[in-house]
Amino acid sequence: GAGVSQTPSNKVTEKGKYVELRCDPISGHTALYWYRQSLGQGPEFLIYFQGTGAADDSGLPNDRFFAVRPEGSVSTLKIQRTERGDSAVYLCASSPTTGGNGYTFGSGTRLTVV
Amino acid sequence: DQQVKQNSPSLSVQEGRISILNCDYTNSMFDYFLWYKKYPAEGPTFLISISSIKDKNEDGRFTVFLNKSAKHLSLHIVPSQPGDSAVYFCAARDGGSNYKLTFGKGTLLTVNP
Numbered sequence: 560g561a562g563v564s565q566t567p568s569n570k571v572t573e574k575g576k577y578v579e580l581r582c583d584p585i586s587g588h589t590a591l592y593w594y595r596q597s598l599g600q601g602p603e604f605l606i607y608f609q610g611t612g613a614a615d616d617s618g619l620p621n622d623r624f625f626a627v628r629p630e631g632s633v634s635t636l637k638i639q640r641t642e643r644g645d646s647a648v649y650l651c652a653s654s655p656t657t658g659g660n661g662y663t664f665g666s667g668t669r670l671t672v673v
Numbered sequence: 674d675q676q677v678k679q680n681s682p683s684l685s686v687q688e689g690r691i692s693i694l695n696c697d698y699t700n701s702m703f704d705y706f707l708w709y710k711k712y713p714a715e716g717p718t719f720l721i722s723i724s725s726i727k728d729k730n731e732d733g734r735f736t737v738f739l740n741k742s743a744k745h746l747s748l749h750i751v752p753s754q755p756g757d758s759a760v761y762f763c764a765a766r767d768g769g770s771n772y773k774l775t776f777g778k779g780t781l782l783t784v785n786p
Contacts, residue, residue: 563716590772592772594774599778600778601677601679601762601764601776601777601778601779602717602762602774602776603776604773604774604775607772607773614772615770615772615773618773650716650717652716657771657772662719662774663716663719664716664717664718665716666714666715666716667716
């Protein structure tokens with residue numbers, strides 16, 4: 560596609576439930592990133608994929624968060640046992656190679672845990 | 674501990690005048706700085722960047738200045754236009770990681786017609 564696509568755009572879930580957030584990067588982009596933007600904050604790094612592998616997952620807040628990119632394209636961010644503090648906008652970005660100015664962000668998924 | 678700080682949550686300027694957005698950082702390992710612009714319900718879009726080996730980079734109406742000794746950078750928009758109204762994020766990258774960005778909290782710029 561023309562840009563980075565994230566689905567759903569909005570997700571409301573009950574505390575304790577499991578959610579999956581999807582990211583379709585720009586075709587051919589090998590690098591993919593997840594960031595989280597909480598209210599009043601800037602985006603915070605979660606995880607970086609180079610191809611299929613997670614090259615750096617140091618930003619994942621705890622083991623309830625997990626992300627995959629099995630075929631080196633689409634990525635899914637998975638959150639188990641959601642908590643109210645997980646409410647945020649989850650942003651995905653991709654780039655043709657690592658680094659540079661080539662990040663293109665999607666519009667994000669707004670997750671609300673009630 | 675906030676490594677990238679944008680101390681002004683908001684800024685309002687008149688159309689045609691200069692907008693100056695400021696950013697301070699604490700991490701001496703940062704060697705590349707970027708500005709992103711964000712409209713509501715959209716993802717951030719890249720605006721302009723500067724390497725730590727430079728002190729100025731210009732692109733049309735946008736100029737970024739870097740003062741390494743003060744660990745300070747600023748974005749100048751001249752002349753400001755109503756379409757520039759958005760949240761502006763300052764971001765930094767350290768030499769040890771060419772992919773991870775550390776963002777400030779953002780500054781909401783409003784350009785009044």
